[in-house]
Amino acid sequence: xxxxxxxxxxxxxxxxxxxxxxxxxxxxxxxxxxxxxxxxxxxxxxxxxxxxxxxxxxxxxxxxxxxxxxxxxxxxxxxxxxxxxxxxxxxxxxxxxxxxxxxxxxxxxxxxxxxxxxxxxxxxxxxxxxxxxxxxxxxxxxxxxxxxxxxxxxxxxxxxxxxxxxxxxxxxxxxxxxxxxxxxxxxxxxxxxxxxxxxxxxxxxxxxxxxxxxxxxxxxxxxxxxxxxxxxxxxxxxxxxxxxxxxxxxxxxxxxxxxxxxxxxxxxx
Amino acid sequence: xxxxxxxxxxxxxxxxxxxxxxxxxxxxxxxxxxxxxxxxxxxxxxxxxxxxxxxxxxxxxxxxxxxxxxxxxxxxxxxxxxxxxxxxxxxxxxxxxxxxxxxxxxxxxxxxxxxxxxxxxxxxxxxxxxxxxxxxxxxx
Ligand SMILES: Nc1ncnc2c1ncn2[C@@H]1O[C@H](COP(=O)(O)OP(=O)(O)OP(=O)(O)O)[C@@H](O)[C@H]1O
Ligand SMILES: [Mg+2]
Numbered sequence: 001x002x003x004x005x006x007x008x009x010x011x012x013x014x015x016x017x018x019x020x021x022x023x024x025x026x027x028x029x030x031x032x033x034x035x036x037x038x039x040x041x042x043x044x045x046x047x048x049x050x051x052x053x054x055x056x057x058x059x060x061x062x063x064x065x066x067x068x069x070x071x072x073x074x075x076x077x078x079x080x081x082x083x084x085x086x087x088x089x090x091x092x093x094x095x096x097x098x099x100x101x102x103x104x105x106x107x108x109x110x111x112x113x114x115x116x117x118x119x120x121x122x123x124x125x126x127x128x129x130x131x132x133x134x135x136x137x138x139x140x141x142x143x144x145x146x147x148x149x150x151x152x153x154x155x156x157x158x159x160x161x162x163x164x165x166x167x168x169x170x171x172x173x174x175x176x177x178x179x180x181x182x183x184x185x186x187x188x189x190x191x192x193x194x195x196x197x198x199x200x201x202x203x204x205x206x207x208x209x210x211x212x213x214x215x216x217x218x219x220x221x222x223x224x225x226x227x228x229x230x231x232x233x234x235x236x237x238x239x240x241x242x243x244x245x246x247x248x249x250x251x252x253x254x255x256x257x258x259x260x261x262x263x264x265x266x267x268x269x
Numbered sequence: 270x271x272x273x274x275x276x277x278x279x280x281x282x283x284x285x286x287x288x289x290x291x292x293x294x295x296x297x298x299x300x301x302x303x304x305x306x307x308x309x310x311x312x313x314x315x316x317x318x319x320x321x322x323x324x325x326x327x328x329x330x331x332x333x334x335x336x337x338x339x340x341x342x343x344x345x346x347x348x349x350x351x352x353x354x355x356x357x358x359x360x361x362x363x364x365x366x367x368x369x370x371x372x373x374x375x376x377x378x379x380x381x382x383x384x385x386x387x388x389x390x391x392x393x394x395x396x397x398x399x400x401x402x403x404x405x406x407x408x409x
Binding site for chain 1: 288289291292295296299309310312313314316317320321324368369375376378379381382383385386
């Protein structure tokens, strides 16, 4: 393989670049694949055909890098893996010359390329997963608005499944919004939440306590019948936390408690 | 990967290895509960119980699986869920099932609460081998 290094490398780059046609620059591919090729040759020279072995650490690092870039740039898994599998195609001429030794070498290398190809697909998938969860996180930030309902009253309408991460984001935003707006009341509306478990309840309770320490009062509204029954069965106690059936009830309550919110009329109510 | 598999008898397997899997488990349970004609209250109860048990599987059992199966008995339909892990097991079941007891920083209501949210509840645990909690919720 070493003796025909350039020939093989060129054939390989041809196959890859025809697949990735114009989506990656030729120079970039050239550099990327030469580096990879060099690393593979080096690993082979040091006597390894075990893709998971220590000789291949460098190769794996390069493949990881390439796969991550491809995943980020929106290439498909096939377009990413071709970089490795094309190497096998490049080796096929070995078979024509056909000594038993060559065939054995081809088979060993073919197995190696398969393993490296699989590794590439895994690395690609891992990056996509990361991208997806990063996007989910962004969405999370976007999907949990803290709105100002009135002077001194903020509201957080929660919609959808609450997991721990999401609840935590919401609660932190809420506490920050209390400070930023100088509000004394926050209404957490859970009308759109399909289930409240102990973890979510614990986050809610902690937030209420934290808000209280900051001199603000939280009201939880929109506890629907099925959620109420579930909370009771779980044995969660909301203690002296103010809860209201609807957001409107909660707002009315908060307005009554904020002197001046209705130009002074509120305190008389 | 982490999407639910389907075996020939209709058991769906959901891996529980991350907190996203807990959300997936919950969604799968919701779908099955709706499919079995559970009322909205019972759906919510079962989904909440699943959430508690899946989270215990993840945080105390070190991860595991949930298998979910629509069941039928005497003309009533229901959903059976099994949460299995190969974690440390529970040394003192009575203590673990006591309201308010947590070995961590939880409310200590997940296990005992889940038991109250379902119709059938079975806890099998062996120290150093793991824990399986099986629950059933029947339609009314
Ligand atoms: N699968 C499990 N493996 C090992 N220990 C468990 C398992 N499930 C529960 N436990 C033990 O039982 C205790 C009680 O569980 P429970 O779910 O009631 O409370 P918690 O998870 O600590 O808090 P939370 O109220 O948030 O659920 C746990 O603290 C843990 O020590
Ligand atoms: Mg728990």
